[in-house]
Amino acid sequence: MDTQLKIDIGKSAKILKVLGDKTRLTMLKLIEEQTCCVCEFVEIFQMSQPSISQHVRKLRDVDLIKEERKGQWVFYSLNHNSEWYEFLLPILEQLPNQQDKIEELEKKGTRITCC
Amino acid sequence: MDTQLKIDIGKSAKILKVLGDKTRLTMLKLIEEQTCCVCEFVEIFQMSQPSISQHVRKLRDVDLIKEERKGQWVFYSLNHNSEWYEFLLPILEQLPNQQDKIEELEKKGTRITCC
């Protein structure tokens, strides 16, 4: 008997498909350590705001991330209560740290640290 | 400093994209425990032979599986020497066992156990 209950291989594949994009995977690794807002992602990935929003939406649609509005910004972070959090962790663990991207924002003065 | 050397997040995303398909993910979980040939996959997944071959090719293209020809059959198994084997393992670990599919083949008498 498996220790995990009800983990479905089809749903797992769907989650992995969402992870299977460099932008989204990097986003997840980034917010493993701190929250980020959309405009920071735009700066980091040098992509249009709608494109970033659409990537964020895919992560949100499968419940991997949670959002928290603070003033005009929406901050995203890993959803530790997600049914898939345990599934995600060992994958993220194996990825290289992306905090240099945050440090770069701080250098440029475009890091948002509100509230 | 990370313990892992040279793991690239872009390449990781590519691997995860290959994993992000129910058929391929199930194939990997299946051959975690024993080798399978293409015609067994055709039987298991009830898909056309070219479709199966194309899925197998994607797994082979990123070096996740290895092939071994035995007579008229080509048997596939996890490539334990793959650069991505360590990355793959914790993912497969979390997936439900698929050996019931093999048992079904054995019941139907369509299991190939050559040599």
Next chain:
DNA sequence: TGAATATATAAGTAAATTGTTATATAGTTA
């Protein structure tokens, strides 16, 4: 060698994905 079986690949198609631009919505601030 010729027929049969197993596998791979090529070409074509439908659907899904990922970006774009335009626009809508929500909150802030003057």
Next chain:
DNA sequence: TAACTATATAACAATTTACTTATATATTCA
């Protein structure tokens, strides 16, 4: 309230994906 900033979504285009059918290649066996 009006202008501004941040974010989301809609509509569209280009690319990629995952099948299909047709065909090529490799091996076995009569």
